Amino acid sequence: MSEKTPRPPRRKRYSGKNPQRFEDKYKEHNADRYGETVAKVIASGKTPAGTHLPIMVAECLDALHLSPGMIGVDTTLGYGGHALRILEKIAPVGKLIGLDVDPLELPKAEARIRAAGYGEDRFEAVKSNYAGITKVLTSRGIPEVDFIFADLGCSSMQLDDPSRGFSFKTTGPLDMRMNPARGLSAADWLEKISAEKLEVALHVNADEPRAESIAKALAGRSFGNTGAFAKAIRESVRINDQGEMDLTVRRVFQAVRIAVNEEFVALDTFLRALPNCLKSGGRAVILTFHSGEDRRVKHAMRDGVRTGVYSEMCDGIIVATPEEHRGNPRSSSAKLRWVMKA
Ligand SMILES: C[S@@+](CC[C@H](N)C(=O)[O-])C[C@H]1O[C@@H](n2cnc3c(N)ncnc32)[C@H](O)[C@@H]1O
Secondary structure, three states, rough: OOOOOOOOOOOOOOOOHHHOOOOHHHHHOOOHHHHHHHHHHHHHHOOOOOOOOOOOHHHHHHHHHOOOOEEEEOOOOOOOOHHHHHEEEEEEEEEEEEEEEOOOHHHHHHHHHHHHHOOOOEEEEOOOOOHHHHHHHHOOOOOOOOEEEEEOOHHHHHHHHHHHOOOOOOOOOOOOOOOOOOOHHHHHHHHHHOOHHHHHHHHHOOOOHHHHHHHHHHHHOOOOOOHHHHHHHHHHHOOOOHHHHHHHHHHHHHHHHHHOOOOOHHHHHHHHHHHEEEEEEEOOOOOOOHHHHHHHHHHHHHHHOOOOEEEEOOOOEOOOOOHHHHOOOHOOOEEEEEEEEE
């Protein structure tokens, strides 16, 4: 009996202009081969699937005051967009250490940076929380660096991939962990949380005005996926305005994500460690995306200037240009602050 070789499954055709599912956008996932498609997606004000458009690059580079030969840390490597631009500025002899907690995206960013021609002597990728920056540096025998950069929050790769469970716009497992190997998924966290603790998380992490009623409706419940969770949030409030309803769902997702990843605990630890990791005259530049993050950064920087740890800080916040807002809506909530070590 002759055995037929099974046919490989046919790849789904790229469905015209707008494939809906993240996995079907294979042209966008393959920027090297389909540069034109990717350029069109960017021109339409969207982020191509599986990528991240770096935010306020010119402003960040300007605030970092980079020069050839400097050594520094990008504490939130993400797609590596900022890192590549930083590497250009510190070349040919500088060194960048790139940290990220995400074990799925970190190797891809490292491969991208290697492909751009930066070897081990110029760039090192380290899977670490930025809360552990002191340990990362001391274990490499470089306790103080010239600059430290942080672009807080999640990357577009994390937010847009339904299988990571961050987005209320697509249905996927309710996970939300930047490092899926650590801690509780959002679903497990919600199942264990009391209404009192959830209310505090909604207040503190997202300034949610309806925290009490939403917490009472959601705490301790089991949600099968992001869609079911989003539906339960909508059912827990009485809001007629669709825009306000979407904002509420967005805020609740944000609050749960911050809690699951212990983002404020990590940020507070990082801000305390920061001055000791910088050389005198060294600069820290931080991009934040919501008030909870910005408040912490502003206070840490102001306190540092008041106590003489820092000699100078930015005069107010720096924001993206209206052109950047149009080209990349994710830039509209970005606030940049910088500080210089005394
Ligand atoms: C906004 S993205 C950075 C994008 C990057 N600047 C770029 O140009 O591609 C934030 C990244 O920081 C990572 N991240 C978030 N919290 C972190 C933490 N506490 N320690 C290290 N990395 C973290 C996320 O996994 C994500 O990849």
